[in-house]
Amino acid sequence: MTLHAKTIALTAAFAAFAATAAPAKDLTIGLSAEASSIDPHFHQLTPNNQIRQNIFESLVAQDEQQKLKPSLATKWEAVDDTNWRFTLREGVKFSNGADFTARDMIYSVCRVPLVKDSPSPFTSYTRIIAAMTAESDHSLLIKTVSPDPLFPVEMSQIAILSAAVNGVTGPVTFKPEGCDNIGTPPQSADFNKPEVAVGTGPYKLVSYTRGDRIVLEPNPGYWGEKPVWTKVTLRPITSDAPRVAALLAGDVDMIENPPVQDIERIRKAGLTVAQGLSNRLIYLHMDQEGDAPNVIAPGGKNPLLDARVRAAMSKAINRKGIVERIMGGMAQAAGELLPAPMFGTLGREPEAYDPDGAKKLMVEAGYPDGFEITLGTPNDRYVNDEKIAQAVAQMLARINIKVKVDTSTASQFFTRRNKQEYPFYLSGWSASTGDTSSPLVTLVATFDKATGRGGTNAGRYSNPKMDALLSQALSTIDDDKRADLLRQAQTVVLDDHGILPLHFEVTAWAFKKDIDYKPRTDQYTLAFAVKEAGGAAK
Amino acid sequence: MLVYMLRRLGQSVLAIVAMAVIVFVGVYALGNPVDILISPEATQLDMEAAVQRLGLDKPLWEQFTIYVGNVLHGDLGKSFVYGTPALTLILQRLPATLELAFVALALSVLFGVPLGVIAGLKPDTAAGRSIMAGSILGFSLPNFWQGMMLILVFAVILGWLPAGGRGTMVSVLGVELSVFTADGLAHLILPALNLALFKMSLVIRLARAATREVALQDYVKFARAKGLSERRIVLMHILKTIMIPITTILGLELASMIAFGIVTETVFSWPGMGKLLIDSINLLDRPVIVAYLMLTVFLIVMINLVVDILYAVLDPRISLKDMTA
Numbered sequence: 084m085t086l087h088a089k090t091i092a093l094t095a096a097f098a099a100f101a102a103t104a105a106p107a108k109d110l111t112i113g114l115s116a117e118a119s120s121i122d123p124h125f126h127q128l129t130p131n132n133q134i135r136q137n138i139f140e141s142l143v144a145q146d147e148q149q150k151l152k153p154s155l156a157t158k159w160e161a162v163d164d165t166n167w168r169f170t171l172r173e174g175v176k177f178s179n180g181a182d183f184t185a186r187d188m189i190y191s192v193c194r195v196p197l198v199k200d201s202p203s204p205f206t207s208y209t210r211i212i213a214a215m216t217a218e219s220d221h222s223l224l225i226k227t228v229s230p231d232p233l234f235p236v237e238m239s240q241i242a243i244l245s246a247a248v249n250g251v252t253g254p255v256t257f258k259p260e261g262c263d264n265i266g267t268p269p270q271s272a273d274f275n276k277p278e279v280a281v282g283t284g285p286y287k288l289v290s291y292t293r294g295d296r297i298v299l300e301p302n303p304g305y306w307g308e309k310p311v312w313t314k315v316t317l318r319p320i321t322s323d324a325p326r327v328a329a330l331l332a333g334d335v336d337m338i339e340n341p342p343v344q345d346i347e348r349i350r351k352a353g354l355t356v357a358q359g360l361s362n363r364l365i366y367l368h369m370d371q372e373g374d375a376p377n378v379i380a381p382g383g384k385n386p387l388l389d390a391r392v393r394a395a396m397s398k399a400i401n402r403k404g405i406v407e408r409i410m411g412g413m414a415q416a417a418g419e420l421l422p423a424p425m426f427g428t429l430g431r432e433p434e435a436y437d438p439d440g441a442k443k444l445m446v447e448a449g450y451p452d453g454f455e456i457t458l459g460t461p462n463d464r465y466v467n468d469e470k471i472a473q474a475v476a477q478m479l480a481r482i483n484i485k486v487k488v489d490t491s492t493a494s495q496f497f498t499r500r501n502k503q504e505y506p507f508y509l510s511g512w513s514a515s516t517g518d519t520s521s522p523l524v525t526l527v528a529t530f531d532k533a534t535g536r537g538g539t540n541a542g543r544y545s546n547p548k549m550d551a552l553l554s555q556a557l558s559t560i561d562d563d564k565r566a567d568l569l570r571q572a573q574t575v576v577l578d579d580h581g582i583l584p585l586h587f588e589v590t591a592w593a594f595k596k597d598i599d600y601k602p603r604t605d606q607y608t609l610a611f612a613v614k615e616a617g618g619a620a621k
Numbered sequence: 622m623l624v625y626m627l628r629r630l631g632q633s634v635l636a637i638v639a640m641a642v643i644v645f646v647g648v649y650a651l652g653n654p655v656d657i658l659i660s661p662e663a664t665q666l667d668m669e670a671a672v673q674r675l676g677l678d679k680p681l682w683e684q685f686t687i688y689v690g691n692v693l694h695g696d697l698g699k700s701f702v703y704g705t706p707a708l709t710l711i712l713q714r715l716p717a718t719l720e721l722a723f724v725a726l727a728l729s730v731l732f733g734v735p736l737g738v739i740a741g742l743k744p745d746t747a748a749g750r751s752i753m754a755g756s757i758l759g760f761s762l763p764n765f766w767q768g769m770m771l772i773l774v775f776a777v778i779l780g781w782l783p784a785g786g787r788g789t790m791v792s793v794l795g796v797e798l799s800v801f802t803a804d805g806l807a808h809l810i811l812p813a814l815n816l817a818l819f820k821m822s823l824v825i826r827l828a829r830a831a832t833r834e835v836a837l838q839d840y841v842k843f844a845r846a847k848g849l850s851e852r853r854i855v856l857m858h859i860l861k862t863i864m865i866p867i868t869t870i871l872g873l874e875l876a877s878m879i880a881f882g883i884v885t886e887t888v889f890s891w892p893g894m895g896k897l898l899i900d901s902i903n904l905l906d907r908p909v910i911v912a913y914l915m916l917t918v919f920l921i922v923m924i925n926l927v928v929d930i931l932y933a934v935l936d937p938r939i940s941l942k943d944m945t946a
Contacts, residue, residue: 117900119702119703119704120703120704125704126702127660127663128660199704200674200699200704201704202658202659202671202701202702202704203658203659203660203663203667203671204667206667207660207662207663207664207667271704272704272705292892293703293710293713293892294714294892294896294897294900295786295787295892296786318786318890319890320785320786320890321887321890321900322887322888322890324769324888325769325772325784325785325887325888325889325890328769328772328773328776328777328784328785329784329785329786329890331777331784332772332776332777332780332783332784333780334776334783334784334785334786493657493903494651494652494654494656494657494902494903494904494905495651495652497652497653497656497657498652498653498656499652500656501653501656512661515660515662516662521662525661525662532665532666535664535665535666536664538661538662538663538664538665538668539661
């Protein structure tokens, strides 16, 4: 290191020191949706999860690309097909000073099923646990009911509470049907009080006013990188235009999800817009279960059962055109169900736009004059959802398919979709696990209550070959083998045109010039990950 | 008087029951809350468990009967989203909405009545004409657009006032209010103005019409002939008379401001009841929607009753004793 470089490094270090010692560095963020509770085990949904990560941590965390990274566990390994050993971080303290040990993790898992009135409980992640043993204060052995390669990912969703804060003394014994010695766990409303909302995260709760704001302050004993801001205020501003106005007026320093049409204006006002690919896929699904409703085809049969018709529809859609003209570049044309290089992806190119090839396939399939079909779409759920559906309708008209677009508000759309009222629908999917098994299990695996798969497969696509490959992948612990199986399974679906991927949405954040935020595929806005601009570059 | 009150009460109960049925059926048609609430990655078993827990697996009439039974026991249901009683959620938001509505009401009366009286006394002057022209603007500009313009001008361009939210609050008798702090007032001005502009225009037009009518009455002419000062004539004779129709209308308008300040609360991210209603509709939080609408019906019915009584107090010609049949 030259003397010059040393001086710079010293100055930078001093600047950093001065920055942390400065009395007030406030950050106010305008959020597009409000969390329904501070209780980290209450509601499994993005607005809740992104706030809880400031206050509560998990054994495992996900980075910007949703790759797993150590958090309260420094490492983890599969001992055999159903046993996992987590080595816990030493010297971690909760924001009230209590030590973090294996007991706290057992306590937290024990509490999950006891949360009352949870709209969407976290039991879907803890149900798999058969036994938990604290081998020492900082080593935890967990046994699963069946082989579960995604177990570490699932553990990244479980927030860890302090057993001591909630009045537990002595060891906690895990039992699947109800644990021993856990006292009376707090209920969700109790977490509105800072003395109950105690976690190991970079921030701690100062106050929570429902509908108005959440105020956070740094956790002084935090084990990791100290957060930049001395006070963070999170304000839900659910309508788009007022959220942008609040940013332009300087009421807030940063907003999430600025509307596409305002991005130019925000840039012109001298603010920064950061954007990155999200894990949200926009796709078209087709009814592939016998006679579909709202389809009028010659011969009276459901033309969507013919793979050639589905391929023709896919080729007739100009995905790049949609991305450029409707999405204003705020999307990336999709050739598969998750953007590469996420786990189990193929790196497959989007289906090429080929209207002539599509027409030929339609003739081959016996539909030279096309057919009539209804395309269902929400009009307030995804970016430009209704416009995309209209464009798809026009593109399909060129191969003689007359598409009637049926739009409704999200709450209505999902109800009607799940009742299978649409023969053809546009929807979106975010893989919270960052793993290809997520869209495969929910969107295209055979609908079956017993396996719990195909939950959102309202087109009822079913392919035994795909199901077999997926089942095998879901019980393979070895990552390389599993990724290979997922790739094979995905190839089967895509070759069969069982589902038509359109594009991946780009998520944007807008903020003042002196702030920096790295876009995340999970679309989370994490206050502790907001940095000062140029801080690292100096 | 008693018979009249009883009859009014009977009508009110009928209105509330009819509303309960309409609201319940309407909300039922909105969609299935489970499809919105539960994480899409949940399995069908999780979904079924949620449906059962929320009682959505029962037929509509059975859900309605259970609901009515609970309401009669004073239980308006628990929010699907927050897991807390719907009534508690609404009442938590009530102070913010009341504060906004009363400030808006005060603004519309304080500016509307004097401006209306001036326009009524001097209808052909420049002042009179411009007041009327202004009131047309206040009437016809859409509330949402008006709010956005206020934000654009006063918050974004001039930077004088904050663009939304509720400012610093102080606890007054256990209720958190923001009218008593400078920061709170700064946050309150724009939304209150947005909510008041339409009402103000209404008051101006009402006051003007009434003033023009009253100014030609014999007793006003007589007062003037008697040599009373113009000030006394306006304050004592004209103002007192025109307040009767204005009070009637304001009573109803206050109810609508409290219950449906939705647009203003949304534009200014004001954490009041209207915002809660909109958020609840988007999340299909049925118990909150139903409880809110029922509470609103109750409120409007009660305010109507109070206005009727106030009417009698202000106008000695109206006697509730006469209205027996």
